Amino acid sequence: MKLSECKLGVALHIESIDLSVDHCRRLKELGISQGTDIRICQNCVFGGKVISKGTELLGIDAKLANAIEVSYV
Amino acid sequence: MSDTILKNPKIALVGNSNAGKTTLFNALTGHRQKTINAPGTTVSVETGMWKNKELIDLPGLVSLYHISPDEEIAANALWSDNSRHRPDLILFVADAPHLSRSLYLLAQIKHSKIPIILAISMADLLDKKGLELDTELIREVTGVDEVVLLDARRKVGVDELESKVNLTLQKSHDVNSATQVISGEDVRDWAKKHSDEHFKWASDVQNTLGLHKLDGKLFTYWLDKILLNKFFGIIVFLLIMFLIFSATTVFSSPFVNLIDGNLRDVLTSGLESLLQNTPVVLSSFIINVLLESLLTVSQLIPPLFFMFILLAILEESGCLTRFAIVADRAMRFAGLDGRALLPLVLGFGCNLPAISATKALQDSKSRTFCGYLIPFTLCSARLAVFVVVANALFPNYAGLVVFLLYITSILLVIFVGILLNLFNKLKGKEQQEKMPFIIPLGTYQKPLLKSTLHLCAIKIQQFVLNAGKMITIVIAVMWVLQSTPIPGSGKSFAEVDKVEDSVYGVVAENISPIFKPAGFGDWHISSAVITGFLAKEAVLGSLANSYAIDDVEDETEGFAQNLRQTFSSSSEGEQGLAGAAFLFFMLAYTPCLATVAGIKRELGGKFALKSITLSLGVAYIISVLIFQVGGIFV
Numbered sequence: 037m038k039l040s041e042c043k044l045g046v047a048l049h050i051e052s053i054d055l056s057v058d059h060c061r062r063l064k065e066l067g068i069s070q071g072t073d074i075r076i077c078q079n080c081v082f083g084g085k086v087i088s089k090g091t092e093l094l095g096i097d098a099k100l101a102n103a104i105e106v107s108y109v
Numbered sequence: 110m111s112d113t114i115l116k117n118p119k120i121a122l123v124g125n126s127n128a129g130k131t132t133l134f135n136a137l138t139g140h141r142q143k144t145i146n147a148p149g150t151t152v153s154v155e156t157g158m159w160k161n162k163e164l165i166d167l168p169g170l171v172s173l174y175h176i177s178p179d180e181e182i183a184a185n186a187l188w189s190d191n192s193r194h195r196p197d198l199i200l201f202v203a204d205a206p207h208l209s210r211s212l213y214l215l216a217q218i219k220h221s222k223i224p225i226i227l228a229i230s231m232a233d234l235l236d237k238k239g240l241e242l243d244t245e246l247i248r249e250v251t252g253v254d255e256v257v258l259l260d261a262r263r264k265v266g267v268d269e270l271e272s273k274v275n276l277t278l279q280k281s282h283d284v285n286s287a288t289q290v291i292s293g294e295d296v297r298d299w300a301k302k303h304s305d306e307h308f309k310w311a312s313d314v315q316n317t318l319g320l321h322k323l324d325g326k327l328f329t330y331w332l333d334k335i336l337l338n339k340f341f342g343i344i345v346f347l348l349i350m351f352l353i354f355s356a357t358t359v360f361s362s363p364f365v366n367l368i369d370g371n372l373r374d375v376l377t378s379g380l381e382s383l384l385q386n387t388p389v390v391l392s393s394f395i396i397n398v399l400l401e402s403l404l405t406v407s408q409l410i411p412p413l414f415f416m417f418i419l420l421a422i423l424e425e426s427g428c429l430t431r432f433a434i435v436a437d438r439a440m441r442f443a444g445l446d447g448r449a450l451l452p453l454v455l456g457f458g459c460n461l462p463a464i465s466a467t468k469a470l471q472d473s474k475s476r477t478f479c480g481y482l483i484p485f486t487l488c489s490a491r492l493a494v495f496v497v498v499a500n501a502l503f504p505n506y507a508g509l510v511v512f513l514l515y516i517t518s519i520l521l522v523i524f525v526g527i528l529l530n531l532f533n534k535l536k537g538k539e540q541q542e543k544m545p546f547i548i549p550l551g552t553y554q555k556p557l558l559k560s561t562l563h564l565c566a567i568k569i570q571q572f573v574l575n576a577g578k579m580i581t582i583v584i585a586v587m588w589v590l591q592s593t594p595i596p597g598s599g600k601s602f603a604e605v606d607k608v609e610d611s612v613y614g615v616v617a618e619n620i621s622p623i624f625k626p627a628g629f630g631d632w633h634i635s636s637a638v639i640t641g642f643l644a645k646e647a648v649l650g651s652l653a654n655s656y657a658i659d660d661v662e663d664e665t666e667g668f669a670q671n672l673r674q675t676f677s678s679s680s681e682g683e684q685g686l687a688g689a690a691f692l693f694f695m696l697a698y699t700p701c702l703a704t705v706a707g708i709k710r711e712l713g714g715k716f717a718l719k720s721i722t723l724s725l726g727v728a729y730i731i732s733v734l735i736f737q738v739g740g741i742f743v
Contacts, residue, residue, distance in 0.1 A: 081339055095547070
């Protein structure tokens with residue numbers, strides 16, 4: 037399922053990211069890649085989300101939330 | 110390595126954006142810093158002196174695989190042998206709560222073979238949670254030369270940092286290794302080729318240090334639930350924007366009025382009586398150039414002060430990055446991300462602090478884009494001119510005219526934004542698919558009054574020193590033009606009473622035909638337009654002066670009549686259209702001198718010229734279109 041469809045607070049596992057290689061690399065440099073465990077902390081306006089990974093918080097837009105495929109941990 | 114490196118070693122602050130680099134830079138350099146642009150770019154690099162060491166605050170970097178001009182400058186400084194910013198030592202800044210985020214970059218930087226000190230900032234946030242980082246273990250595992258825990262805002266750990274920096278510089282001097290670099294290969298190619306091993310190294314270090322165990326202990330969810338709420342987020346954001354807008358305009362206005370009113374009167378009359386026996390030229394220069402420059406710069410300090418304080422609070426507290434998420438979608442129209450909304454909104458109060466606020470934008474493309482758009486926002490100084498001129502020319506519809514000007518200002522920002530985007534696409538600058546918006550959010554922190562005021566003082570000092578010079582030069586040029594009599598006027602230098610008897614009047618007369626297609630080709634108006642370049646408030650004074658009226662407020666009807674007559678004669682009876690063309694010209698044409706000085710300071714002289722050209726071009730086209738096209742229908 038897509039990250040954009042997930043509920044708040046549930047632990048999630050990233051299965052794949054449907055973006056170009058360069059964009060996936062930048063996301064990986066920021067700590068988001070296939071195999072990463074994350075959690076949605078906040079649903080924001082216009083479909084944006086705040087996700088957590090360890091102690092880190094990241095704000096993402098609706099487009100990225102739609103491109104990330106996740107499964108429940 | 111030569112001995113000169115030990116005399117004035119160059120130290121680069123390297124790290125992710127928002128890792129605390131600039132806070133550490135300010136704590137170490139204090140007032141001894143300056144902003145320079147990287148050669149051939151609008152990317153600004155802060156440099157400063159920390160005792161005998163030169164500190165360079167390089168732009169924030171996620172990886173050596175750079176994707177923006179700012180990152181490219183930082184990456185090349187560490188990579189290229191001949192970069193002017195290449196350091197003798199790297200102060201790698203990583204924030205304690207998000208140490209793992211910095212490890213991938215550290216894995217790459219380690220290959221530069223430049224000595225590295227890992228400065229772990231915001232250590233106070235760990236202390237509060239009762240968490241600890243083992244610096245010795247970090248040093249062993251990462252292989253950096255030294256590790257220091259810091260709380261730069263309170264200057265905790267700075268002494269230890271200094272002794273470790275000196276020690277490391279000494280060691281690197283002894284082993285003569287600091288200038289070895291891997292060169293001859295493009296930094297992006299190299300970063301791409303070795304990315305797997307660097308990711309693995311970062312992951313191994315993270316596991317060895319147990320950084321993942323910090324999971325969830327540092328969050329302040331409740332504040333995010335308000336600021337980023339799906340429904341209330343925008344309301345809270347707009348409320349805070351309104352507060353900042355008010356503070357920079359309304360709260361600062363008593364101070365500005367005090368400087369422009371009482372202080373000006375006292376100083377002018379004081380100097381006039383003091384300089385009674387001095388030659389007219391000298392006293393005129395002191396009063397009209399030196400005092401005027403001092404007062405002009407002083408008037409800018411109150412709004413800047415409030416602006417810097419509020420921005421520093423927002424930035425230090427961690428709120429600014431949250432607003433970027435809320436405003437992101439709204440800013441997409443101009444190809445900008447959410448962080449750009451703040452400067453644009455502030456522009457409606459005063460363009461100058463808005464230009465300063467572009468500093469908070471993280472890449473030079475956004476900064477320059479915003480720099481182009483801000484002059485089109487209707488600042489409060491222009492509003493004063495619009496109210497008086499609209500009342501004089503459209504007495505029954507003045508309110509509606511001013512409202513339409515506000516709406517036009519917003520539409521202009523959108524229109525010019527779209528045009529610039531199209532232009533970039535045509536030039537091939539925007540061919541790549543846009544990176545989806547992702548922004549690391551820092552931990553919320555309580556702003557510290559002392560460090561906030563310190564930061565504010567540094568910024569104001571920099572502004573006064575940089576913009577002050579330009580303001581003084583332009584005021585001096587205007588004074589020379591206004592003081593030089595035309596031949597046959599019977600006046601001598603600095604004794605010219607009427608504008609039309611001065612070279613300034615002749616210049617205004619000669620450029621007035623340019624405005625004929627817009628319906629206001631008259632020297633009274635062109636003279637006011639030139640003066641408006643200094644300050645928009647001065648337009649009314651200039652018009653009144655050209656009609657030999659002492660005070661617009663005392664002689665409203667006389668002023669209005671003169672103005673109507675001027676527009677009527679310059680437009681062959683179409684005074685309404687000519688007046689509208691003039692108002693729209695005033696709305697869009699080049700901002701005041703202080704703002705231009707601010708643009709030059711933040712984005713460079715070349716960019717300031719481009720910005721002036723764009724504003725003038727747009728203003729001229731709009732005013733001519735209004736007069737010419739409007740003439741068909743009227």
